[in-house]
Amino acid sequence: MSEENIINVNMAAMNVATPPRHLRTVLGSCVGVFLYEPRLKLGGLVHIMLPDAPEGAAPGSFNPAKFATSGIPALIDLMQKEGAVKKNLVCKICGGAKMFAGFSANSVVDIGSRNQTAVIDTLAKAGLKIVAKDVGGTSGRKILADLETGLIKIMHFNVGEKVI
């Protein structure tokens, strides 16, 4: 597969694509939410950094892809604009690791699991079922979503590879 067919999804970014493109990102405590419409072979990936926007933040004053509660609805909207039907969407999530052992007395500690919870809740509210997940642990993940098959290849640093 050539590099030009790979779309890198940055921190707090979101992308939608079709084959032969692949979507790639690197996740630590962040959670990657992957939605796939098998009929169209349309895939979308959002790189979520935090559970929720700070209280009182006006919609439009922040980047929606950064937060679970705003990023997931934004991705669903984007997929629907591209022709996806919501009930067809297949959903997979990865990430939410706890990286620094002993990063104590700081809210960063639990950001991975807080992100996971927020993503799972938001997906449930949106009526989407998670068909596969690879979350938690203490190491980062490099993920590559194949839009031909809807499979995600996950490369764990120091742990190995798996496909969900």
Add this chain to the structure above:
Amino acid sequence: MADNNFLIDEKKLDQIRIIAEVSAENASGVISKWLKNDIVLNVLNVNMTTLEEIGRNMKLSEEIVFAAATGLIGDIQGHFLFIFKMEDAFKMVDMVLKRPIGTTCEADEVVQSVVLETCNIVGSSFSNSLVNLLRIKLLPSAPVVCCDLGGAVMSNVFSEYSMYGDNLFFIDTEYLQSENKISGYFFILPTPDSLSVMLKSLNNGTSGDNK
């Protein structure tokens, strides 16, 4: 809501650059003493940057890196974050242990401990300089280290700060020892409240006694 998306003018950036250089000079002295070798810590660049630019330009996200983070307590709160590419961390170990460069090739506890100690020294020296120049109270906590994908490490540490906005404060450094060079990425991550304290102190503190 406190906001990090402010405009920092050239003058303030210059003042911070001067602080960074003075601090780097102090840190070079200390680190040379520790490594019993002449090491120069250079400040290459001081900048405000965005999450997006970091993702795009640093080319670190898929590299294995060693990273250490130090918490800051006092008038300025936040973190120092140090990132070294794996091969640079290995070089650093060889310098410390006075072995030919290239001897270390495994990411073990020794590497972690050398990275930790270097960050401890540079971080403490940097915070001492901030205390002296800005006349503020500041205590760095003991650093923690991890070895993982660069992108994973950065997203982990930056996520807390990204709550306030997309801007990050970034100092690019390098460590030189005769013909050897180690690149280090050094981030100062103040909470938004602390950043205004820092910028206010810059106005009061550094006028007339920059060096």
